[in-house]
Amino acid sequence: MIELSDVRFRWHRDAPLVLDIPAFEVRAGERVFLEGPSGSGKTTLLNILGGVTVPETGRVTVNGVRLGDLSGAGRDRFRADHIGFVFQMFNLIPYLSPMDNVILPCRFSQRRKAAAQQRSESVKNEARRLLRHMNLDANMVAARPASAFSTGQQQRIAVARALIGAPPLVIADEPTSALDHAVRTTFMDLMFEEVTAANAALLFVSHDPSLATRFDRQVTLADINGATA
Amino acid sequence: MTTLAAIINISVCSLINRRLTVFLTVFAIALSVMLLLGVEKVRQDAKLSFANTISGTDLIVGARSGSIQLLLYSVFRIGNATNNITWRSYQTIAARKDVKWTIPISLGDSHRGFRVMGTSEAYFKHYSYGQNRQLRFRDGKPFEDVFETVLGAEVARNLGYRIGDKIVIAHGLGTAGFAKHDDKPFTVSGILEPTGTPVDRTVHVSVEGITAIHVDWKGGSRVPGMSMDAEAVRKMDLTPRSITAFMVGLNSRLSAFRALREINNFRREPLLAILPGVALQELWGLMGTAEAALGAVAILVVAGGLLGMLTMMLASLNERRREMAILRAIGAQPIHIGAMFLIEALFITALGCLLGLALLYSAMIILQPVVETQLGLFIPIDMPRLREWLILGLVLASGALASTIPALLAYRRSLADGMTVRI
Numbered sequence: 001m002i003e004l005s006d007v008r009f010r011w012h013r014d015a016p017l018v019l020d021i022p023a024f025e026v027r028a029g030e031r032v033f034l035e036g037p038s039g040s041g042k043t044t045l046l047n048i049l050g051g052v053t054v055p056e057t058g059r060v061t062v063n064g065v066r067l068g069d070l071s072g073a074g075r076d077r078f079r080a081d082h083i084g085f086v087f088q089m090f091n092l093i094p095y096l097s098p099m100d101n102v103i104l105p106c107r108f109s110q111r112r113k114a115a116a117q118q119r120s121e122s123v124k125n126e127a128r129r130l131l132r133h134m135n136l137d138a139n140m141v142a143a144r145p146a147s148a149f150s151t152g153q154q155q156r157i158a159v160a161r162a163l164i165g166a167p168p169l170v171i172a173d174e175p176t177s178a179l180d181h182a183v184r185t186t187f188m189d190l191m192f193e194e195v196t197a198a199n200a201a202l203l204f205v206s207h208d209p210s211l212a213t214r215f216d217r218q219v220t221l222a223d224i225n226g227a228t229a
Numbered sequence: 230m231t232t233l234a235a236i237i238n239i240s241v242c243s244l245i246n247r248r249l250t251v252f253l254t255v256f257a258i259a260l261s262v263m264l265l266l267g268v269e270k271v272r273q274d275a276k277l278s279f280a281n282t283i284s285g286t287d288l289i290v291g292a293r294s295g296s297i298q299l300l301l302y303s304v305f306r307i308g309n310a311t312n313n314i315t316w317r318s319y320q321t322i323a324a325r326k327d328v329k330w331t332i333p334i335s336l337g338d339s340h341r342g343f344r345v346m347g348t349s350e351a352y353f354k355h356y357s358y359g360q361n362r363q364l365r366f367r368d369g370k371p372f373e374d375v376f377e378t379v380l381g382a383e384v385a386r387n388l389g390y391r392i393g394d395k396i397v398i399a400h401g402l403g404t405a406g407f408a409k410h411d412d413k414p415f416t417v418s419g420i421l422e423p424t425g426t427p428v429d430r431t432v433h434v435s436v437e438g439i440t441a442i443h444v445d446w447k448g449g450s451r452v453p454g455m456s457m458d459a460e461a462v463r464k465m466d467l468t469p470r471s472i473t474a475f476m477v478g479l480n481s482r483l484s485a486f487r488a489l490r491e492i493n494n495f496r497r498e499p500l501l502a503i504l505p506g507v508a509l510q511e512l513w514g515l516m517g518t519a520e521a522a523l524g525a526v527a528i529l530v531v532a533g534g535l536l537g538m539l540t541m542m543l544a545s546l547n548e549r550r551r552e553m554a555i556l557r558a559i560g561a562q563p564i565h566i567g568a569m570f571l572i573e574a575l576f577i578t579a580l581g582c583l584l585g586l587a588l589l590y591s592a593m594i595i596l597q598p599v600v601e602t603q604l605g606l607f608i609p610i611d612m613p614r615l616r617e618w619l620i621l622g623l624v625l626a627s628g629a630l631a632s633t634i635p636a637l638l639a640y641r642r643s644l645a646d647g648m649t650v651r652i
Binding site for chain 2: 046047052053072073076077080090091093095104105107108110113145
């Protein structure tokens with residue numbers, strides 16, 4: 001699903017390398033825990049995988065497509081089609097309803113729209129299904145703006161959005177660090193269940209090793225990244 | 230297509246979310262648009278109203294002064310004559326071979342704020358306005374007796390007069406004129422149809438009537454001990470000794486310049502003859518500077534309104550960085566982010582234009598009667614004309630142009646920020 005080889009990145013020519021990854025791979029459907037403290041080039045890596053940032057050298061392949069072959073707009077479309085993101089916080093457009101937030105990727109990607117329609121007849125039905133699976137009452141979430149919901153609820157809405165239209169890859173960047181312990185376990189359970197059901201690969205980035213046990217594989221960023229800042 | 234729809238949808242939701250600041254911005258633009266269109270409308274309609282007041286009259290003759298002044302007091306009842314001309318001179322010119330008709334004008338008295346004009350029956354026969362439209366009677370007929378009067382439509386409506394009512398004319402032009410010709414009341418013999426010109430606000434009597442109410446007056450006040458009743462006056466020779474001005478219709482337009490030259494060189498007394506069209510042009514020339522100044526102010530106010538929008542959008546740029554990053558993560562291109570700001574500006578400006586139009590028309594509906602009675606300008610309420618649509622289009626284009634600044638900034642920032650914002 002993800003293949004990096006000889007990827008190097010630095011902010012400008014005289015700056016030290018931020019990333020130097022000779023090789024890194026995530027297979028289709030694989031769930032990988034990537035451990036890395038903040039400041040270890042984690043954000044840059046995610047931006048490179050999303051095609052928002054272009055590495056100085058090296059090859060980035062996602063779902064069999066070399067990102068370097070695509071234009072900027074092409075990478076944006078690729079990201080819309082193939083990757084669902086969940087961030088630490090501020091995942092939702094605050095003035096849109098959770099429902100509108102969840103269906104948003106289908107408005108930027110025909111592919112995900114078609115997949116959602118195929119699964120549940122309409123995009124809205126699919127959004128309702130995912131929200132229900134994330135333990136959110138679909139009627140309750142339709143009316144109020146996203147900003148009216150608790151952090152835990154917002155994170156679950158964000159997972160539903162990342163999964164709509166069945167993208168083959170979900171990248172989660174510390175999605176639990178803003179949640180307290182009790183909520184965290186439920187969140188992880190729900191997320192795992194749905195990612196598995198969608199048959200998507202999951203790259204889960206966190207600095208909390210206690211979460212690592214349930215993953216297929218555990219990788220420390222410092223181990224794959226030759227650049228030591 | 231869905232992407233564009235999504236961007237428009239997000240922009241609208243975002244605007245609704247910030248409704249207070251957005252409304253104030255829209256309102257500022259609306260006020261400026263109202264001012265701009267208002268100035269344009271008044272400019273056009275004032276010209277039209279002036280130009281429509283007189284037609285078919287070849288020359289206006291009065292005492293020597295300025296041509297604009299003569300035009301203003303003789304036709305528009307604005308300002309006063311500095312001097313009168315003698316009845317003999319009037320008769321001499323009226324008898325010229327190239328003259329078809331003349332209308333004498335005698336001004337200086339008033340009735341409850343409306344000006345009284347002494348004239349002759351020729352006025353109802355020959356005076357025309359607009360596209361050669363003649364005066365028409367809604368009620369009654371022209372004055373026949375010395376003490377009969379014909380009222381303009383606005384006078385009758387405003388003061389509630391009907392045929393047969395008696396009115397008293399005051400000396401001078403003040404509304405509270407305490408010197409009244411109350412011993413010689415006039416009977417209303419006719420009421421004219423509305424014309425949209427100063428005729429509507431004029432009380433018409435015969436020039437003999439003007440003489441009659443002044444026989445026992447001298448130098449602006451009643452001569453003590455000398456008082457004549459209406460019946461005695463009626464028997465006197467009431468041919469006036471002087472009038473204020475007169476209008477001339479010629480047999481042929483072609484002789485206008487020769488007649489003009491000869492009247493201006495009149496031996497017996499200093500006269501001034503003007504061509505109404507030429508004097509109107511002079512008036513436009515005079516008003517041109519004021520028009521340009523008003524127009525410039527209006528344009529600056531619009532620029533101010535658009536700058537307000539620009540400020541609001543730039544201020545919102547920072548607080549919307551997260552929003553932009555989320556959209557980028559979902560797959561929006563930087564150009565989509567820029568387009569959001571463009572769409573937002575178009576929405577705000579278009580709403581401002583629409584609200585401005587609504588405000589303008591409300592203001593016109595409220596002010597139209599006031600302007601008509603106070604200034605004598607008839608401002609018709611009609612659909613915006615091509616020129617006004619062009620102005621609105623220009624405002625919209627300026628709004629879009631102004632928004633390229635925040636749009637470009639948003640584009641560049643979302644390119645740099647990517648999916649994550651460090652705040």
